[in-house]
Amino acid sequence: MKKIVSAIMVSFLIFLSACSSEGSSGGETDSKTLKIGALFPLSGGLALLGEESFRGAELAIEYANKNGGVAGGKQIELVKGDAVDADAAQAEANRLINQENIKTIVGSFSSSIAFAASEVAERSGVLYWELGAVADTVTDRKYKYVLRTNPPASYFSKVHLDFIKEVVTKKLGKELGDIKVAIAHEDSSYGTTIADEASKLAKKEGINIITNQGYSAGTNDLSSVILNIKKAEPDVLIAVSYLNDSVLLARQSEELGLKVPVFIGSGGGHTMTDFKDAMGEKANGILNVDFPQYQINKDFTPGIEEFLKLYKEKYGTEPRSGHSLANFMGMKVALDVIDKVGEIDPDKLKEEALKYTAEAGTTVTGWGVEFDKESGQNQLSKPYVHQWIDGELKTVWPEDVAVEEPQIVNQ
Template sequence: MKKIASFCMILFLFVLTACSSTPGGGSDSETLQIGALYPLSGNLALLGEESYRGVELAVEQANKNGGVAGGKKIELVKGDAVDADAAQAEANRLINQEGIQAIVGSYSSSISFAASEVAERSGALYWELGAVSDSITDRKYEYILRTNPPASYFSKTHVNFIKDVVTKKLGKDLTDIKVAIAHEDSAYGTTIADEAVKLSKKEGINVVTTQPYSAGTNDLSSVILNIEKEAPDVLIAVSYMNDAILLARQSEELGLDVPVFIGSGGGHTMTDFAESVGEKANGLFNVDFPQYNINREYTPGMGDFLKLYKEKYGQEPRSGHSLTNYMGMKVVLDVLDEVGEIDPDKLKEAALKYTVEPGSTATGWGVEFDQENGQNLKSEPYVHQWIDGELITVWPEKIAVEEPQVNKK
């Protein structure tokens, strides 16, 4: 009798163990696990956390509405990637220890580049929802998809805005416009700057100086004086938070007064930037992901997102990074709903067939993934401007709520 009881107990434990795990990153047959790799501490944590919040809201909304694929719930397994080294370690942990087969991330290009390398070697699907370096998708990896626009799209927007708007506002021919570029020297800043130089040359725009610097610097006076010496009509800046504030403050101290200043996302998007520099923010343009003073007819679902954000976090979004990751995660969930399981090959195959027309998502972006490199071809940055302490969408016209304002110097 004891032998029978023991045998029954062993059989019960075997069955229980077999039912408690699901291949492909699920803790049980009704739960699907997805890794979420972001800088949640350290120097990049402000926008890293803001980005993660968008993913979190999309998942909570999906779970509340019944989950995906007939009722399966999504569970996020977080990884804190403070830098590229940590990104590699956390990606390895998520894939090899937690059994995760699909990861979303990651805000920072260097983090994305490192983590997606690990995912590719392991055959796990990496969805980039916010990092912009072109090199992430230029490698044409088998297991990477990106929903947001890359840096080269930012540079294209810079140049098209100068060509279509700035020339008219300043009353100058395109070939007479002088452009200076100041950029932090990581993959983020360097990629945007290099592409802006290349596209400017193609259009006949004169880039009079390019000034790289470390984002951790506490003195940009030499950068500013070199720019001032060239007397540019336009200054394109690519900055994180602290260096964006430093550039604004030291520019005023040293008397740099450029007719058109165009930021490139990063620090120039944040409400913290405007609060720190005050009146110096007004008039600055910023090429970035969609923000919130925008044509709502072209961005259906944004109102729902803002309501969810305020209810959960008790404040307004701090930048458009959360919205961008929310939209990207909804694409991930749509594809997962169709596939029904976390199988990297099946998800990639379904994603390459998934399309959405522009003007149909909370960011206004459409979705169509490049068949070779996984880049969303229908994503685009917009031009915003700080006006009376608010970041207003001003271009292109389809998405704008106000005219761009340029004061001739």
């Protein structure tokens, strides 16, 4: 009988221990470790910039861990999920939440992935931090458990049109109403959102959009798009592309004799070193609206040189785009908030994030931080205008981040 009682007591104690473990603060493996989920496309068609984005978050975690951790010395463990598409994003988000007991997730580069993963997080009461996807719909839903540190597509569109108003008109010697603008965009939520927002803003500003050409990013022929643009004879072409279609658009434009005085890319392909490597000298002169890049006013982006050093030490190469920098900055904001709260509690983190502020010119991207209380969007993030000049991508506008004036020739 004593043996039976002892066995029952042991079983009961094991059961209590298991319950205690299951009920512990979410995202903790032990008292000195906090777990954060990371959802990025690390394989498949989006892996190029998905991996680059993940590297930024990874570097921020490693930097924090090497410098004492957060919340009184706790180390951060980053638990990865490979979200190759929206379906995988949902599955991986569920796995992180239900199997890994993750209570906060960062991601994701792709708008479709962010949209799907944040749906799962919202239903589960898990705080989702978007560090790189731009579709406005990610934050327009005004979810309780979604925060975004990077600028959305509508901010990109505004910078496009502000640059046309404040710089292009002067360089071309034309009135704003006389400037003819064409848009060519890949037709996923990324390209469509930027193109649609640009069209809406242009109408308000009295800017003439003479043609808006959508296409699949996977196409191998853009000749019809280019010929339609050529026929319209624009002063400005806004192109929203990933890498492969940005190269295809540039090459076929050259072959078909499309010459536009002002060519402005938008994110994605046109800022990557791979674009410059593919186009050689023909990349020179092409402008691009995107996340902060690396030829930039370093007084306005404190810490950027240290980031470049950390990146090269770990990965043995220079960054391929500004996506890693944007994710590094966003991850640091998340870590600052976690440090203040001291634990991974979604409600406490959200409450603290809404009080968190930083002035423009004090972060590694130059962005300020102030989250909108309803949508969770950082209202002080903004894209900048860059240009390929002598084989280097230099920031040219606005003036507080520029290292050179934009080179626009009135043809």
